[in-house]
Amino acid sequence: MTETTTRLRPIVDGLFELDGEQLVLAGSRCTSCGTVAFPSQGSCPRCTSDTVERHLLARTGTLWTWTTQGFRPKSPPYTGPEEFSPYAVGYVELGGEIRVEGRLTEADPRRLRIGMPMRVTSLAVTGTDGEPRVTYAFEAVEAAE
Ligand SMILES: [Zn+2]
Numbered sequence: 016m017t018e019t020t021t022r023l024r025p026i027v028d029g030l031f032e033l034d035g036e037q038l039v040l041a042g043s044r045c046t047s048c049g050t051v052a053f054p055s056q057g058s059c060p061r062c063t064s065d066t067v068e069r070h071l072l073a074r075t076g077t078l079w080t081w082t083t084q085g086f087r088p089k090s091p092p093y094t095g096p097e098e099f100s101p102y103a104v105g106y107v108e109l110g111g112e113i114r115v116e117g118r119l120t121e122a123d124p125r126r127l128r129i130g131m132p133m134r135v136t137s138l139a140v141t142g143t144d145g146e147p148r149v150t151y152a153f154e155a156v157e158a159a160e
Contacts (some may be wrong), residue, residue, distance in 0.1 A: 044070035073110025081105030
């Protein structure tokens, strides 16, 4: 994550907050049954209660599953550059409470494995209006050696 990235406009308002230069995903939590949702929802997806509160997700977790995108997706809705580089997407389980889908910063399948430690980071992307934006992504936590 770079200072420049986090100064860009978010791809969607309310999706995340910045804690200094660190990006924190903003979901919702049901005050009746405790179910956590991301992106935040106005009612609980489990018990349908509408008493939900804003809930910031853990910044670290583990890679639950992943896949790679090896060719340029159909446009629209894809807004990336004409010149395509393969990338990976995955679900990361954050704080043991929710699995969140997102881009992975690592695109090499040989360097990805289920269960590996991950953390939230920022990623510069192009918005549907062609302007630079920031979204969230997941990066591998370097193993302490
Ligand atoms: Zn609920």
